[in-house]
Each structure stands twice: as structure tokens, then as C-alpha cells.
Amino acid sequence: MGRGRAFVKGIAILAFWLGVWALLARLTASQLLLPGPLAVAKRLAALMATADFWRITAVSLIRILCGTLAAVLAGVLLAAATCRYRLLDALLSPLLTAVKSVPVASFILLALIWVGRDVLPSVIVFLMVLPLVWSNVAEGLRQTDRSLLQVAAVYRFSPWRKVRRVYAPAAAPYFFAACRTSFGVAWKSGVAAEVLTVPARSIGRQLYESKLYLETVDLFAWTVVVVLCSLAIERLLTAAADRAHRRYHREGGQSHDPL
Secondary structure: OHHHHHHHHHHHHHHHHHHHHHHHHHHHOOOOOOOOHHHHHHHHHHHHOOHHHHHHHHHHHHHHHHHHHHHHHHHHHHHHHHHHOHHHHHHHHHHHHHHHHOOHHHHHHHHHHHOOOOOHHHHHHHHHHHHHHHHHHHHHHHOOOHHHHHHHHHOOOOHHHHHHHHHHHHHHHHHHHHHHHHHHHHHHHHHHHHHHHOOOOOHHHHHHHHHHOOOHHHHHHHHHHHHHHHHHHHHHHHHHHHHHHHHHHHHHHHOOOOO
């Protein structure tokens, strides 16, 4: 019942804002300035009927996913290394904090000097997601219960068992929280990089050319694609992370070994 109410509420809110959009478009009376939702929906349907639309979307998605997965793996390894070695943490923490603070556009313009435009969106996604995963996982590792570490030392746990039974449970909530937010950051920064670098077969190129040729309906249609893809994949990743989290704790709870 709760889910049904939430669904109805979501539909009502969506309908409200679509109505506001349609009213503003009617008052503007110019598709060049603000096309209405119906015109955008028709153009989006026309785009989706072409094979080129799906190729462009798939290429952008693959670029962003590659950068995201590489950043998640590197962030976990880097968090473990910086928590293990204080000198490494002292050296890298200021750098990673600076990376998190620098605007995406600055990174794009700098990286364009050294990296090809087809690869650059993945590199930008990597740079944006890496500090997020690193900071979350490192914080989780620092919150590890010291008494459990002492027990592990007394029973002479192997390094792998210590990771699996002590460190992983402590870092898991922080890791899954980072996974829930990283794709949103990745998608936005990846598309922004595509808009500025204009690689072949990319959503960013379609946005740039729509703006360049004043094709406002196309600009809105591709923007809707960006929003829908971001929401859909973020929901899928969140659901997968939640299932993995529940499964991890269920298996841990069924274990007869306290550690």
C-alpha cells in the first residue's frame, strides 16, 4: 500500500511539473526559446526510432561506466593503502582533496592537452569518482572496531580472513553509500566532458550541435535522455548495491563463526 501511494504521489508531482512546463511554453509561444513537453516527447520518440540514437547512447554509457568502474576499483585499493601507510596518506590526501574541489571544466581543459577526446570523458569520470570512493571507504576502514582487530590478532587470522571478517563489514556501508552517489556524479561529469570535447558518437556532441544550430527541441530531447539514463542506471546500481549489502549481512548472520 505504501509503495502504491508513493507511486501515485510521484505521478502527481510529475504531472504537475509537466503542466507548469506546458504552461510556460504556451506563454512563451516560441519553440526556439522553450518547446513544450509534447513537442519534445514527439522528437524523442522520433530519435528513439533510429539505430543511430541507440549507438550514440550506448557509446556514451560505455565511456562513463568504464571510468566509473576503474575509479571504484582504484578508490578501494587506494583507501586500503592510505589507511595502512600513514606516510602515503599524508602525501595523497591533499592531492585527492584538491581533485575533489577543482571544477570539472578545469580538468577537462587541462586533460584535453594530454588525452584524446574520445578517451577524455572516461578520464574525467575517473577523476571525479575516485576521491568520492576513496574518502568513503577510507572513513569506513578507520571506523573498524579495535577490539575485533585484537581478537583477530589473538586468533592469528590470515590477512584474507581479517579483510573478509573485520575490515569488509566495517567499510561495507560506506562503500555502498559511495556506489549510490558515484554514478550520478559520473554521468554529469562524463556528459559535460563530451559537450566540451565533442567526441564522435556521443550524447554530449548531440547537445553541443543542438545548441550550435539552435535546434532547441533536439536540445531538450537529448537532455531528457541524459536525465532518464541517469535516473534509470542509478536506480539499477542502487538496487544491486542494496541486494549485495543485504546478502552480505545475511550470509554473515548465518555464519556460526563470530568472526
